[in-house]
Amino acid sequence: MEQPRRITDSFPRRRRRRGPGRPPGRLKDRKDKDKDKDQDKAQLKVRECPRGPSQPPPDPALMEMLRRFDLSWEYGPCSGITRLQRWERAQELGLSPPGPIRDALLEHRDNP
Numbered sequence: 810m811e812q813p814r815r816i817t818d819s820f821p822r823r824r825r826r827r828g829p830g831r832p833p834g835r836l837k838d839r840k841d842k843d844k845d846k847d848q849d850k851a852q853l854k855v856r857e858c859p860r861g862p863s864q865p866p867p868d869p870a871l872m873e874m875l876r877r878f879d880l881s882w883e884y885g886p887c888s889g890i891t892r893l894q895r896w897e898r899a900q901e902l903g904l905s906p907p908g909p910i911r912d913a914l915l916e917h918r919d920n921p
Contacts (some may be wrong), residue, residue, distance in 0.1 A: 867920070871913055878910050 879887055884899035884906050893914045897905040 867910065867917075872905075874910065875913065 830857050832867070875892065878884065878892065878896075884895060884904050887895050890898070893911070896911050896914065
Protein backbone atom coordinates (compact mmCIF):
# COMPACT_ATOMS: atom_id res chain seq x y z
CA MET A 810 0.00 0.00 0.00
CA GLU A 811 1.43 3.35 -1.00
CA GLN A 812 1.83 6.27 1.42
CA PRO A 813 -0.05 9.48 0.53
CA ARG A 814 2.16 12.23 -0.84
CA ARG A 815 2.86 15.30 1.25
CA ILE A 816 3.58 18.79 0.05
CA THR A 817 7.02 18.60 1.66
CA ASP A 818 7.92 15.61 -0.54
CA SER A 819 8.43 17.92 -3.52
CA PHE A 820 11.20 19.88 -1.80
CA PRO A 821 14.75 18.57 -1.51
CA ARG A 822 15.84 17.56 1.95
CA ARG A 823 18.72 19.45 3.47
CA ARG A 824 20.66 18.53 6.54
CA ARG A 825 22.44 20.99 8.71
CA ARG A 826 26.05 20.28 9.42
CA ARG A 827 27.16 20.12 12.97
CA GLY A 828 30.59 21.33 13.82
CA PRO A 829 32.76 19.94 16.57
CA GLY A 830 31.50 20.85 20.02
CA ARG A 831 28.26 22.33 18.74
CA PRO A 832 25.11 20.78 20.25
CA PRO A 833 22.42 19.61 17.84
CA GLY A 834 19.73 22.15 17.03
CA ARG A 835 21.86 25.26 17.44
CA LEU A 836 23.41 26.91 14.44
CA LYS A 837 25.87 29.35 15.98
CA ASP A 838 26.80 30.62 19.37
CA ARG A 839 26.51 34.37 19.64
CA LYS A 840 29.05 36.37 21.51
CA ASP A 841 27.99 38.22 24.62
CA LYS A 842 29.05 41.45 22.97
CA ASP A 843 26.59 40.93 20.12
CA LYS A 844 23.80 40.19 22.58
CA ASP A 845 24.45 43.44 24.43
CA LYS A 846 24.38 45.43 21.18
CA ASP A 847 21.08 43.88 20.14
CA GLN A 848 19.54 44.62 23.52
CA ASP A 849 20.71 48.23 23.36
CA LYS A 850 19.21 48.62 19.88
CA ALA A 851 15.91 47.16 21.03
CA GLN A 852 15.79 49.50 24.02
CA LEU A 853 16.71 52.45 21.82
CA LYS A 854 13.88 51.65 19.41
CA VAL A 855 11.41 51.48 22.26
CA ARG A 856 12.53 54.84 23.62
CA GLU A 857 12.36 56.57 20.24
CA CYS A 858 8.83 55.44 19.39
CA PRO A 859 6.54 58.45 19.70
CA ARG A 860 3.36 57.78 21.57
CA GLY A 861 0.11 58.92 20.14
CA PRO A 862 -2.11 61.27 22.09
CA SER A 863 -3.93 59.36 24.77
CA GLN A 864 -7.67 59.40 24.32
CA PRO A 865 -10.04 59.63 27.24
CA PRO A 866 -11.87 56.40 28.06
CA PRO A 867 -15.13 56.07 26.13
CA ASP A 868 -18.46 56.65 27.81
CA PRO A 869 -19.80 53.31 29.13
CA ALA A 870 -23.35 54.17 28.04
CA LEU A 871 -22.13 54.88 24.49
CA MET A 872 -20.18 51.61 24.40
CA GLU A 873 -23.25 49.69 25.57
CA MET A 874 -25.39 51.36 22.88
CA LEU A 875 -22.83 50.45 20.19
CA ARG A 876 -22.58 46.89 21.50
CA ARG A 877 -26.35 46.46 21.27
CA PHE A 878 -26.32 47.86 17.73
CA ASP A 879 -23.52 45.44 16.77
CA LEU A 880 -25.35 42.42 18.18
CA SER A 881 -28.79 43.30 16.82
CA TRP A 882 -29.68 41.27 13.72
CA GLU A 883 -32.64 43.45 12.81
CA TYR A 884 -30.24 45.88 11.02
CA GLY A 885 -28.65 43.19 8.89
CA PRO A 886 -25.30 41.38 9.03
CA CYS A 887 -22.28 43.27 10.32
CA SER A 888 -19.34 41.33 8.92
CA GLY A 889 -17.01 43.06 6.49
CA ILE A 890 -18.39 46.60 6.85
CA THR A 891 -17.99 49.45 9.30
CA ARG A 892 -20.66 50.43 11.77
CA LEU A 893 -21.44 53.58 9.83
CA GLN A 894 -21.83 51.64 6.58
CA ARG A 895 -24.13 49.21 8.38
CA TRP A 896 -26.20 52.06 9.79
CA GLU A 897 -26.52 53.69 6.36
CA ARG A 898 -27.47 50.38 4.72
CA ALA A 899 -30.15 49.80 7.36
CA GLN A 900 -31.50 53.33 6.76
CA GLU A 901 -31.66 52.74 2.99
CA LEU A 902 -33.55 49.48 3.55
CA GLY A 903 -36.08 51.25 5.78
CA LEU A 904 -35.10 49.40 8.97
CA SER A 905 -35.01 52.68 10.99
CA PRO A 906 -31.73 52.31 12.92
CA PRO A 907 -31.34 54.51 16.03
CA GLY A 908 -30.27 58.09 15.26
CA PRO A 909 -27.96 58.47 18.29
CA ILE A 910 -25.79 55.66 16.90
CA ARG A 911 -25.10 57.63 13.70
CA ASP A 912 -24.42 60.81 15.68
CA ALA A 913 -21.93 58.98 17.91
CA LEU A 914 -20.21 57.36 14.92
CA LEU A 915 -19.84 60.68 13.12
CA GLU A 916 -18.62 62.41 16.28
CA HIS A 917 -15.91 59.82 16.94
CA ARG A 918 -14.77 59.04 13.36
CA ASP A 919 -11.09 58.88 14.35
CA ASN A 920 -11.70 56.34 17.13
CA PRO A 921 -12.54 52.87 15.80
